Amino acid sequence: MAIRNVTLNINEAVYEQALAKARTEGQTLSQILGELLTEWAGPLPEPPATPSPPPAEAAPAGVARTYTVKAGDTLGGIARDHYGSPAKYTLIAEANQITDPRRIWAGQLLTIPPLPETPGPPPPQAPVPPAPATTPTTVTPAPDAPPITWVGSPNFNRRPDRKDIWAIVIHATANGSLEGVINWFNNPQAQVSAHYTVGKDGRIAQHVHDEDRAWHAGKSSWKSKPNVNNYGLGIELVNLNDGQDAYPEEQHQANLQLCTYLCRKHLIKPEDIMGHLDIAVPAGRKTDPRGYDLERLRQEVTAALGT
Numbered sequence: 001m002a003i004r005n006v007t008l009n010i011n012e013a014v015y016e017q018a019l020a021k022a023r024t025e026g027q028t029l030s031q032i033l034g035e036l037l038t039e040w041a042g043p044l045p046e047p048p049a050t051p052s053p054p055p056a057e058a059a060p061a062g063v064a065r066t067y068t069v070k071a072g073d074t075l076g077g078i079a080r081d082h083y084g085s086p087a088k089y090t091l092i093a094e095a096n097q098i099t100d101p102r103r104i105w106a107g108q109l110l111t112i113p114p115l116p117e118t119p120g121p122p123p124p125q126a127p128v129p130p131a132p133a134t135t136p137t138t139v140t141p142a143p144d145a146p147p148i149t150w151v152g153s154p155n156f157n158r159r160p161d162r163k164d165i166w167a168i169v170i171h172a173t174a175n176g177s178l179e180g181v182i183n184w185f186n187n188p189q190a191q192v193s194a195h196y197t198v199g200k201d202g203r204i205a206q207h208v209h210d211e212d213r214a215w216h217a218g219k220s221s222w223k224s225k226p227n228v229n230n231y232g233l234g235i236e237l238v239n240l241n242d243g244q245d246a247y248p249e250e251q252h253q254a255n256l257q258l259c260t261y262l263c264r265k266h267l268i269k270p271e272d273i274m275g276h277l278d279i280a281v282p283a284g285r286k287t288d289p290r291g292y293d294l295e296r297l298r299q300e301v302t303a304a305l306g307t
């Protein structure tokens with residue numbers, strides 16, 4: 001069908017409502033707004049057939065859209081949905097000043113720019129660049145790695161030395177669900193994150209790349225080295241941290257696999273796996289992970305590493 005350009009002025013409340021609806025129903029904002037518009041004005045008449053219709057999903061010329069990133073999205077996939085071609089991800093990256101196409105996160109609002117006008121004869125076909133490095137929903141970068149779902153978070157920065165990773169900090173979330181933690185870490189206002197969260201059922205979500213600095217330890221020190229965020233990896237266990245809430249065996253086994261994998265990958269010693277309570281400054285500032293058997297974890301990681 002032919003694409004028509006529509007200028008739509010909506011107020012903040014309608015926009016927020018549509019955005020929330022788009023999130024919960026997994027649709028794009030333009031789909032939701034299109035439905036609202038159809039409800040309001042009645043269905044638009046079918047346009048006359050044209051000899052060479054543009055793809056139905058193509059962005060209308062001259063109109064920028066917005067899109068809210070969902071878990072598992074990639075820039076290439078978003079470009080395919082909006083432009084019919086994953087290779088056009090560069091348009092979205094440029095419009096949103098994204099330098100690393102892997103660094104998008106669920107909840108992030110992206111501007112989807114219109115396709116550039118191409119008046120006159122089509123330009124000669126340029127070689128199609130490869131699609132960006134994708135962030136598949138489940139990445140298994142090494143044979144011994146447990147299944148890990150990349151969810152991303154905007155809350156990270158660079159480590160002083162990207163290769164200086166030699167400690168693991170175990171936390172309890174004080175939050176009841178994995179989804180709740182993912183949403184919180186996806187909120188830029190939260191200013192907190194961890195590298196991984198392990199759910200009660202053993203699912204593992206990754207929020208920040210190991211080489212980047214997640215924000216979990218706060219004022220801290222381990223083996224006389226301050227600021228553990230600089231050189232530590234943070235793992236959150238979903239648990240209320242009230243001393244009553246249990247850590248199910250599935251959760252412990254997933255955490256054991258994750259810690260073993262990370263120790264092998266970064267040459268971390270099991271003795272440098274500690275709880276937030278062990279490193280917080282001043283001592284006693286933190287109690288998590290309350291009730292979790294860290295000594296058992298260290299022993300089992302040691303056994304699994306075969307050292």
Ligand SMILES: [Zn+2]
Pocket residue numbers: 170171172216276286288
């Ligand atoms: Zn903590």
